[in-house]
Amino acid sequence: MIRAWSSTEVVAAERPMLDAGVPLMEQAAFALASHVTRALRRAGHRVPGSVVLLLVGGGNNGGDALHAGAHLARRGAQVHAALLTDRAHPEGLAAARRSGVRVHQVLEDGVPPTERVLGLARRAGVWVDGVTGVGAGGGLRHPVAEVVRSLAADRAGWPQEPMVVAVDVPSGIGVDDGTVPGPVLPADMTVTMGAAKPGLLLPPAAELAGRLEVVDLALPLPAGGAPAVCRLTSADVADLWPRPTSSDHKYTRGVLGVLAGSTTFPGAAVLSVAGAVRTGLGMVRYLGPPGATTLVHARHPEVVAVPGRVQAWVIGPGVDADDPGRAEQAQDAIEEALAAGVPVVLDAGALQLLPEDLPDSAVLTPHAGELATLLGSRGEAVTRDEVEAAPARHARLAAELTGAMVLLKGATTVVAGPTGPLYAQADAPPWLAAAGAGDVLAGVLGALLAPYGDRLQELLDSGEDVTAGVARLAAAAVVVHGEAAQHAAGLHGPDPGPGRPLSAGDVADALPTAVGQILA
Ligand SMILES: NC(=O)C1=CN([C@@H]2O[C@H](COP(=O)(O)OP(=O)(O)OC[C@H]3O[C@@H](n4cnc5c(N)ncnc54)[C@H](O)[C@@H]3O)[C@@H](O)[C@H]2O)[C@@H](O)CC1
Numbered sequence: 158m159i160r161a162w163s164s165t166e167v168v169a170a171e172r173p174m175l176d177a178g179v180p181l182m183e184q185a186a187f188a189l190a191s192h193v194t195r196a197l198r199r200a201g202h203r204v205p206g207s208v209v210l211l212l213v214g215g216g217n218n219g220g221d222a223l224h225a226g227a228h229l230a231r232r233g234a235q236v237h238a239a240l241l242t243d244r245a246h247p248e249g250l251a252a253a254r255r256s257g258v259r260v261h262q263v264l265e266d267g268v269p270p271t272e273r274v275l276g277l278a279r280r281a282g283v284w285v286d287g288v289t290g291v292g293a294g295g296g297l298r299h300p301v302a303e304v305v306r307s308l309a310a311d312r313a314g315w316p317q318e319p320m321v322v323a324v325d326v327p328s329g330i331g332v333d334d335g336t337v338p339g340p341v342l343p344a345d346m347t348v349t350m351g352a353a354k355p356g357l358l359l360p361p362a363a364e365l366a367g368r369l370e371v372v373d374l375a376l377p378l379p380a381g382g383a384p385a386v387c388r389l390t391s392a393d394v395a396d397l398w399p400r401p402t403s404s405d406h407k408y409t410r411g412v413l414g415v416l417a418g419s420t421t422f423p424g425a426a427v428l429s430v431a432g433a434v435r436t437g438l439g440m441v442r443y444l445g446p447p448g449a450t451t452l453v454h455a456r457h458p459e460v461v462a463v464p465g466r467v468q469a470w471v472i473g474p475g476v477d478a479d480d481p482g483r484a485e486q487a488q489d490a491i492e493e494a495l496a497a498g499v500p501v502v503l504d505a506g507a508l509q510l511l512p513e514d515l516p517d518s519a520v521l522t523p524h525a526g527e528l529a530t531l532l533g534s535r536g537e538a539v540t541r542d543e544v545e546a547a548p549a550r551h552a553r554l555a556a557e558l559t560g561a562m563v564l565l566k567g568a569t570t571v572v573a574g575p576t577g578p579l580y581a582q583a584d585a586p587p588w589l590a591a592a593g594a595g596d597v598l599a600g601v602l603g604a605l606l607a608p609y610g611d612r613l614q615e616l617l618d619s620g621e622d623v624t625a626g627v628a629r630l631a632a633a634a635v636v637v638h639g640e641a642a643q644h645a646a647g648l649h650g651p652d653p654g655p656g657r658p659l660s661a662g663d664v665a666d667a668l669p670t671a672v673g674q675i676l677a
């Protein structure tokens with residue numbers, strides 16, 4: 158699991174080590190230089206002869222860049238440092254000069270002239286972004302904001318873009334909330350010090366961080382304390398997977414009720430059932446209109462289409478909340494699920510039928526537009542764009558207002574409960590942005606929740622942190638769904654290339670392979 162800690166916690170953890178004289182900046186800079194070296198080699202270049210430009214701000218982030226530049230210069234790189242303020246880190250600057258880094262004080266009347274920085278930048282194959290790190294907030298300010306904006310625009314126009322390496326974070330992101338309040342130079346790699354920061358995992362900032370490398374500085378982060386943001390890996394998913402044993406039967410493996418599909422959207426029923434069945438569970442009970450039931454049976458004859466006891470529910474994919482009969486049926490199912498105290502996934506149409514208060518064993522699965530509508534119905538008027546600009550904050554707000562777990566779908570999906578760490582999963586290839594993919598995800602999540610349904614009350618009674626458990630399972634469902642999409646898009650294997658188009662059905666069909674690979 159990748160854990161991200163807030164900038165306050167990281168700075169607090171660094172303090173006793175710095176007081177004890179541990180040379181954290183030297184360690185950080187050495188690791189940074191090593192990562193740049195490795196990245197150059199991966200790209201088929203050698204360090205001697207490579208031209209590196211350090212973009213240096215006035216704090217310790219610039220200090221890291223200068224010290225790393227000194228290492229790279231000693232390894233034979235031609236290193237230039239563009240000082241974007243008049244207060245560059247003194248020891249870093251001295252070390253850089255001693256090692257042959259060419260230092261350019263590019264300020265004119267206190268302002269770095271963009272053309273001059275661009276001139277240096279165009280000669281370099283690697284740009285090291287050491288403008289600001291955890292010490293800055295609220296987006297880059299004038300005048301460095303203009304420099305960074307021009308560099309980002311200039312780079313995008315190059316036939317062969319330089320490699321951008323961000324020091325600690327891409328300068329200008331919202332380090333703790335993942336927002337992008339102003340210009341940011343998108344990085345190919347971010348070398349982050351001590352621990353990942355929330356903005357490196359949360360969208361939209363995370364999408365500007367590139368490959369993430371965490372430098373272990375042995376920081377005394379609170380033992381057992383909760384990080385701000387987590388990201389599950391396939392290995393974490395394997396650990397929590399409900400692997401069947403020889404003593405299992407269909408009821409112990411979980412029975413999932415699926416109320417999905419309508420005359421208008423019968424396909425959603427097929428896809429959400431496929432998501433559940435192909436993830437693996439004891440049984441699916443399907444409730445829907447006759448036409449959709451026929452379609453479901455044609456694909457999944459094992460599905461039972463009569464009501465009965467279930468251990469979890471998926472309610473809402475393809476359900477038209479404006480169809481009074483169907484809305485009433487969905488509402489009854491929601492009430493039944495909540496009264497029985499079993500986990501329930503509330504998707505699509507069901508999001509318009511929510512009761513006032515929900516438990517955190519209910520998982521809402523909106524996309525940004527649906528979340529904006531949901532928040533609007535709770536007195537928080539926001540647009541879809543506002544949700545997309547700060548997904549973590551809005552997902553958390555919706556969780557606080559409803560009491561439920563919120564899984565906000567996107568290129569990076571965020572899971573937020575009313576309390577506890579957030580999860581941010583970036584497992585989906587862009588090919589997954591296709592109709593019906595969300596229906597499959599609802600089914601996957603239902604299949605993962607069903608085996609826990611009967612034990613939920615028991616877990617609550619024993620003081621287990623159910624919120625944390627449900628959040629983890631929701632994040633796990635996103636991992637499995639994303640992995641299946643990788644398979645369906647042909648993105649597995651040593652040299653996968655650009656991938657290929659997929660349908661939601663292809664994703665469902667790839668689920669057994671994805672699960673098998675995760676558990677292998
Ligand atoms: N505490 C330490 O000794 C360690 C710190 N490390 C590095 O130090 C960084 C933190 O250093 P600092 O606390 O000095 O802060 P930063 O270097 O992150 O930022 C402070 C600098 O940015 C400027 N600034 C602040 N807000 C700005 C804005 N909105 N727009 C433009 N400029 C702005 C300030 O004037 C100052 O020059 C970390 O991100 C990491 O890179 C690492 O070396 C590890 C050890």
Ligand SMILES: [K+]
Pocket residue numbers: 218286287288289290323324325326327328
């Ligand atoms: K930076």
